[in-house]
Amino acid sequence: MSDKPQPSALLLRFFRWFCHPDYLEDIEGDLWERFEILVEDMGPRRARRRFVWEVLSLVRPNLIRSVKDLYPYNPLPMYKNYFKIAWRNLLRQKLYSFLNISGLAVGLCSFVLIFMYVQHEFSYDQFVPDADRVYRVYQRQEGNTYLGSDYFALTPAPLSRTLIKEYPEVETATTFQTPKYLINYKEVGFWEEGLNADPSFFEVFKFDFIQGEASQALQDPSNIVITQSLSRKIFGQGDPIGKTIDVKVHNQEKRFTVTGLIADLPRESSLQFTFVSSILGSGGYKRDTQEDSEHTWENNSYHTFFTLKAGASIRQLEAKFPALLEKYKPKDEDFPFNISFLVQRLSDFHFEAGINFDFGLKGNRQYIQIFSIIALVVLLLACINYMNLAIARSIRRAREVGLRKVIGATRGQLIGQFLGESFLITLLAFVLALLLVQLVLPLFSAMLDRDLLIWDLYQVRSLGGVLLIILAVALISGSYPAFFMSSLKPHVVIKGKLGRKLSGLGIQKILVIAQYACSIVLIISSLVIYRQSEYVQNKELGYDREHIINIFVQDAQIRKKYAVIAEEIQKEPQVVSLTSSDALPTNIDSSSLIEQGPTDSTQKQEIAIYRNSIGYDFLKVFGIKLLAGRDFSPDYPQDAEKRVIVNETTLKALGWNLEEAVGRKFSRYGDSIPSTEIIGVVQDFHMHSLHQPIEPLMLFLQGDYFRFISVKVRPENLSQTLNRIEAIVQAHTVYPFEYSFLDERFDQLYKTDQKLGEMFGFFTVLSVLIASLGLFGLAAISAKQRTKEIGIRKVLGASIESIVQVLARDFMKMVAWGFVLAVPFAWYFMHRWLEDYAYRISLQWWMFALPGLMAFVIALFTISFQSMKAARANPVESLRNE
Amino acid sequence: MSKYHLGEFEEIVMLTVAILHGKAYGVAILGEIEERLGRKVSIGSLQTVLRRLEDKGYLHSEFGEATQARGGKRKRFFTVSNFGMQVLQETKEQRLQLWNAIPNIAFNA
Numbered sequence: 003m004s005d006k007p008q009p010s011a012l013l014l015r016f017f018r019w020f021c022h023p024d025y026l027e028d029i030e031g032d033l034w035e036r037f038e039i040l041v042e043d044m045g046p047r048r049a050r051r052r053f054v055w056e057v058l059s060l061v062r063p064n065l066i067r068s069v070k071d072l073y074p075y076n077p078l079p080m081y082k083n084y085f086k087i088a089w090r091n092l093l094r095q096k097l098y099s100f101l102n103i104s105g106l107a108v109g110l111c112s113f114v115l116i117f118m119y120v121q122h123e124f125s126y127d128q129f130v131p132d133a134d135r136v137y138r139v140y141q142r143q144e145g146n147t148y149l150g151s152d153y154f155a156l157t158p159a160p161l162s163r164t165l166i167k168e169y170p171e172v173e174t175a176t177t178f179q180t181p182k183y184l185i186n187y188k189e190v191g192f193w194e195e196g197l198n199a200d201p202s203f204f205e206v207f208k209f210d211f212i213q214g215e216a217s218q219a220l221q222d223p224s225n226i227v228i229t230q231s232l233s234r235k236i237f238g239q240g241d242p243i244g245k246t247i248d249v250k251v252h253n254q255e256k257r258f259t260v261t262g263l264i265a266d267l268p269r270e271s272s273l274q275f276t277f278v279s280s281i282l283g284s285g286g287y288k289r290d291t292q293e294d295s296e297h298t299w300e301n302n303s304y305h306t307f308f309t310l311k312a313g314a315s316i317r318q319l320e321a322k323f324p325a326l327l328e329k330y331k332p333k334d335e336d337f338p339f340n341i342s343f344l345v346q347r348l349s350d351f352h353f354e355a356g357i358n359f360d361f362g363l364k365g366n367r368q369y370i371q372i373f374s375i376i377a378l379v380v381l382l383l384a385c386i387n388y389m390n391l392a393i394a395r396s397i398r399r400a401r402e403v404g405l406r407k408v409i410g411a412t413r414g415q416l417i418g419q420f421l422g423e424s425f426l427i428t429l430l431a432f433v434l435a436l437l438l439v440q441l442v443l444p445l446f447s448a449m450l451d452r453d454l455l456i457w458d459l460y461q462v463r464s465l466g467g468v469l470l471i472i473l474a475v476a477l478i479s480g481s482y483p484a485f486f487m488s489s490l491k492p493h494v495v496i497k498g499k500l501g502r503k504l505s506g507l508g509i510q511k512i513l514v515i516a517q518y519a520c521s522i523v524l525i526i527s528s529l530v531i532y533r534q535s536e537y538v539q540n541k542e543l544g545y546d547r548e549h550i551i552n553i554f555v556q557d558a559q560i561r562k563k564y565a566v567i568a569e570e571i572q573k574e575p576q577v578v579s580l581t582s583s584d585a586l587p588t589n590i591d592s593s594s595l596i597e598q599g600p601t602d603s604t605q606k607q608e609i610a611i612y613r614n615s616i617g618y619d620f621l622k623v624f625g626i627k628l629l630a631g632r633d634f635s636p637d638y639p640q641d642a643e644k645r646v647i648v649n650e651t652t653l654k655a656l657g658w659n660l661e662e663a664v665g666r667k668f669s670r671y672g673d674s675i676p677s678t679e680i681i682g683v684v685q686d687f688h689m690h691s692l693h694q695p696i697e698p699l700m701l702f703l704q705g706d707y708f709r710f711i712s713v714k715v716r717p718e719n720l721s722q723t724l725n726r727i728e729a730i731v732q733a734h735t736v737y738p739f740e741y742s743f744l745d746e747r748f749d750q751l752y753k754t755d756q757k758l759g760e761m762f763g764f765f766t767v768l769s770v771l772i773a774s775l776g777l778f779g780l781a782a783i784s785a786k787q788r789t790k791e792i793g794i795r796k797v798l799g800a801s802i803e804s805i806v807q808v809l810a811r812d813f814m815k816m817v818a819w820g821f822v823l824a825v826p827f828a829w830y831f832m833h834r835w836l837e838d839y840a841y842r843i844s845l846q847w848w849m850f851a852l853p854g855l856m857a858f859v860i861a862l863f864t865i866s867f868q869s870m871k872a873a874r875a876n877p878v879e880s881l882r883n884e
Numbered sequence: 885m886s887k888y889h890l891g892e893f894e895e896i897v898m899l900t901v902a903i904l905h906g907k908a909y910g911v912a913i914l915g916e917i918e919e920r921l922g923r924k925v926s927i928g929s930l931q932t933v934l935r936r937l938e939d940k941g942y943l944h945s946e947f948g949e950a951t952q953a954r955g956g957k958r959k960r961f962f963t964v965s966n967f968g969m970q971v972l973q974e975t976k977e978q979r980l981q982l983w984n985a986i987p988n989i990a991f992n993a
């Protein structure tokens with residue numbers, strides 16, 4: 003038969019697809035017969051061609067399938083049924099549904115929160131047009147440490163012009179300062195923070211102008227561009243263009259004319275301002291950009307941003323900076339630090355903390371990583387919950403599965419059904435999670451120092467991610483139950499042979515153990531982090547941190563006039579005492595070497611020693627305790643030469659006693675004979691963060707060079723005192739007044755740790771909550787499954803206690819296993835974390851035992867409710883059914 | 885007007901089914917029409933009409949035995965129902981009436 007020509011299989015398949023099933027058989031037969039006739043009549047080739055036409059002629063309204071019949075069966079009623087059954091199950095087992103949904107909701111909530119946080123962090127500055135080509139220049143002054151960092155955001159004023167003029171890679175560049183103006187408009191005065199920028203500002207930051215012309219907006223010294231909110235504040239609904247604004251800056255009156263109006267800056271902007279005024283009118287800027295002045299490159303008080311030409315290499319540009327510095331900023335004897343210019347892309351701007359005098363909120367990549375991991379763990383815990391409860395309940399559903407299979411459901415359909423159910427539940431949980439998010443978002447935002455809004459979540463770009471989460475959670479949590487349930491054998495299930503074996507206790511146990519292990523790790527971690535930060539907060543540092551104002555000195559003028567300034571400040575009624583120093587006690591980081599042992603011996607050893615040059619009263623201002631000898635004093639004019647005060651650790655390193663130390667001399671590296679005399683010994687104090695140990699230290703009486711003036715003040719009228727001190731200092735310098743309080747700086751050293759602790763606590767509570775929910779559900783199910791067993795035990799004389807014990811034992815074993823698993827992990831992580839601190843709490847047994855006990859108690863409490871109920875039940879109730 | 889209306893092709897198909905008397909299935913009907921009237925008809929147009937007539941109740945159909953030929957597919961044999969016969973009859977009479985009403989002059993002219 004095979005040599006006989008056949009009609010085209012493709013055409014036949016097409017025909018079978020479109021033809022109404024009732025007519026299919028006989029018409030297909032006709033087609034075959036017709037084809038044979040055609041072949042006889044006109045040969046196979048023409049017959050085939052003719053056949054195409056025949057098949058096509060059958061495409062007629064009354065011969066084709068109806069759309070409804072296009073698929074083998076109509077699944078809609080089945081879906082309705084699935085939905086109905088799912089819904090009934092939810093309603094019938096209210097407790098489990100509640101546990102399931104709320105557990106998932108909590109997990110989803112924490113995930114969504116962190117999702118929002120991460121997304122927010124990465125959205126910073128992305129709105130700026132051409133953000134990937136915008137860079138800023140900052141500098142490193144090697145060794146000139148301020149606030150724990152020797153990086154500075156500020157650069158000299160002529161830098162931006164030079165970049166435009168001499169570097170072809172640079173498209174355009176701008177320079178600006180971030181002043182605060184006191185705005186007087188019709189006798190109303192208020193402070194506004196803004197920018198004082200050169201005319202090319204809006205070429206680098208191409209913000210849209212609502213009114214006005216960007217290229218002309220800052221050309222004149224009296225020009226100012228304002229945001230809509232400032233415009234509304236000053237002019238109401240009126241048109242601001244051409245109107246004038248009077249401001250007060252550094253006690254000078256200025257009048258600006260509004261030349262542009264721009265939209266308010268979004269939250270995700272590092273730059274936050276309400277106005278941009280032209281810097282051309284600033285006296286300081288004029289002086290700092292004078293062509294013939296030799297000081298133009300000395301005053302670092304301007305931010306410099308530039309746009310790289312498309313396609314240019316930023317590395318190549320950066321490589322040219324040493325030459326630029328060489329050309330314009332020759333070595334300065336007064337300034338011993340090595341300077342280098344560095345660039346930073348605008349998209350990294352938000353993540354680089356630790357640059358002095360920078361602006362904008364800063365993020366932390368490490369945080370993002372840690373929190374993301376935690377979010378995933380918590381979400382996973384919630385998924386495990388779902389799986390566990392679903393498996394446990396499978397007994398109830400097993401008959402349904404059996405029946406469906408008997409009626410003809412395929413495995414695929416059943417899997418679809420259960421996955422669909424988990425999708426439904428995830429969706430419900432997600433709605434609940436959104437409500438939760440709304441509730442805790444303010445708390446969460448405050449903890450993170452961010453202004454997160456629920457609205458962020460409903461943005462189009464977020465929705466995709468959110469949908470993906472729902473889908474993933476539904477799949478993860480639904481997959482095991484779905485595959486498990488669909489594998490049930492109908493003949494076993496329908497007979498009712500559903501021992502406890504069926505409920506998949508093996509995997510259930512593992513899941514519960516994993517849950518508890520995670521929770522216990524989190525509890526231990528929060529406890530350790532909390533203890534450590536408490537330890538840090540309360541640690542005696544060896545110096546005072548309260549009410550000390552530190553003024554950062556950049557201007558050599560101030561150093562020259564220190565005596566005058568000090569006298570003026572001292573006269574202020576609220577000032578207790580003041581001093582000057584190269585470094586503050588929070589962070590002393592220049593060091594040198596001294597020698598230990600007899601000078602002539604080969605046993606000589608070098609000791610690294612930190613050094614700080616200080617003024618008179620340094621010990622008094624910072625409350626550093628003198629153990630022996632005396633402080634520097636104007637009464638001893640020789641103090642400035644080769645006389646030092648050392649700390650206890652130095653003596654230990656030298657191997658000297660406290661009693662014999664004063665008056666003794668030691669050699670500094672390279673000295674031929676010991677010539678540096680100790681005149682006093684101070685108690686050890688923490689001159690770095692507690693991440694580092696206390697090292698030897700020597701204090702010199704300073705020469706003319708210092709970087710800080712520290713003023714101890716009385717706590718009353720603090721802001722007034724601060725203003726008066728500022729006025730005194732500002733009278734002697736054009737540099738901006740930079741100050742900080744010592745305790746603020748101290749807190750800054752540990753802010754990261756503190757936040758980490760808070761966040762850990764938050765998520766620990768969540769994870770424990772989820773684990774408890776799951777355990778509660780499992781306990782309830784297990785109690786129900788064992789109703790008959792309990793009844794029989796009771797009839798045979800078991801006491802309530804013994805029954806509770808029997809019921810609880812299994813679960814407590816799982817918690818115990820979880821604990822056993824958790825301890826090594828927690829120990830490892832916390833050990834690693836604490837290693838970062840030189841001064842730290844030691845990990846003690848109770849830090850593991852207590853969380854373990856907590857987990858135990860919580861678990862026991864969770865279980866006992868159900869167990870008691872089961873144990874108390876009258877055995878008649880449970881046994882009479884048979 | 886009669887309440888039944890048969891199209892020209894419908895009438896031919898019904899008549900052919902009647903002629904074939906019990907042996908009327910798709911290809912046979914096609915062959916018969918082609919032979920007697922010299923008219924080429926596609927399976928599509930024939931089947932459409934057959935099903936329509938069956939829906940109206942003019943035709944009955946049933947499956948025959950399965951055979952090796954025709955790709956193993958059974959034939960569907962059509963027969964004219966009593967009702968169908970009645971309709972055919974009526975149509976024929978209508979035609980006759982019309983024929984009879986033509987004045988003789990028309991032929992003679």
